Amino acid sequence: MVEHMDASEHSPHDFDAAYVGTPPWDIGRPQTAFRELANAGQLHGRVLDVGCGTGEHALMAAALGLHATGVDTSRRAIDLAKAKADERRLAVRFVVWDALQLAALRERFDTVLDSGLYHVFDDAARARYVDSLASAMPPGGRYFMLCFSDRQPGEWGPRRVTEDDIRTSFRVGWHIDSLVRTSMDITIDPRRAEGWLAAITRAEE
Numbered sequence: 001m002v003e004h005m006d007a008s009e010h011s012p013h014d015f016d017a018a019y020v021g022t023p024p025w026d027i028g029r030p031q032t033a034f035r036e037l038a039n040a041g042q043l044h045g046r047v048l049d050v051g052c053g054t055g056e057h058a059l060m061a062a063a064l065g066l067h068a069t070g071v072d073t074s075r076r077a078i079d080l081a082k083a084k085a086d087e088r089r090l091a092v093r094f095v096v097w098d099a100l101q102l103a104a105l106r107e108r109f110d111t112v113l114d115s116g117l118y119h120v121f122d123d124a125a126r127a128r129y130v131d132s133l134a135s136a137m138p139p140g141g142r143y144f145m146l147c148f149s150d151r152q153p154g155e156w157g158p159r160r161v162t163e164d165d166i167r168t169s170f171r172v173g174w175h176i177d178s179l180v181r182t183s184m185d186i187t188i189d190p191r192r193a194e195g196w197l198a199a200i201t202r203a204e205e
Helices: 016-020 032-039 056-063 075-088 099-105 123-135 163-169
Strands: 046-050 067-072 092-096 111-115 142-148 174-186 189-202
Touching: 032 056, 032 142, 032 174, 046 056, 046 099, 056 067, 056 075, 056 092, 056 111, 067 075, 067 099, 075 092, 099 123, 123 163, 142 174, 163 174, 163 189
Parallel strands: 046 067, 046 111, 067 092, 111 142
Antiparallel strands: 142 189, 174 189
């Protein structure tokens, strides 16, 4: 299987520069909302951390004994994630890959975790992203997504996401099990950012 894809044509942003320092989303631990999912036993089978950054959620899954893969377009982030895996002695596969091209991995994942990726896409890319997810998940596979909410004040940071945005994106071929208000941990504000947590199941084909 190919272990690398040049994602420059498809990536919405070049995030490499952000990882020269510590970007706001790189909190050095799993997001609280995803840690709670893990503690509740919601992660199963083969786990994909899509837009994994420095890998905390893939590492969390691996620490639970699950087969974990993390993909990101940033080579710098993937290198940092691999270093963490080595330091923690966890078996995780980290790959430089485009989230809009998951079909090319030629694998399927039972659980997909998305912390802060969906909200970077414009409308056209969101549609492609949802199709990409569908290609990499079996019926019954579950997608957990954490993103910025339209309740977050100000204009800094990523595009705000509405409840209708999420329901529209996943209206065909998916079942939204839950969509709840939550918050996202960020490095630049101890109050955290307003967010959505979605649990979505891939429907029968």
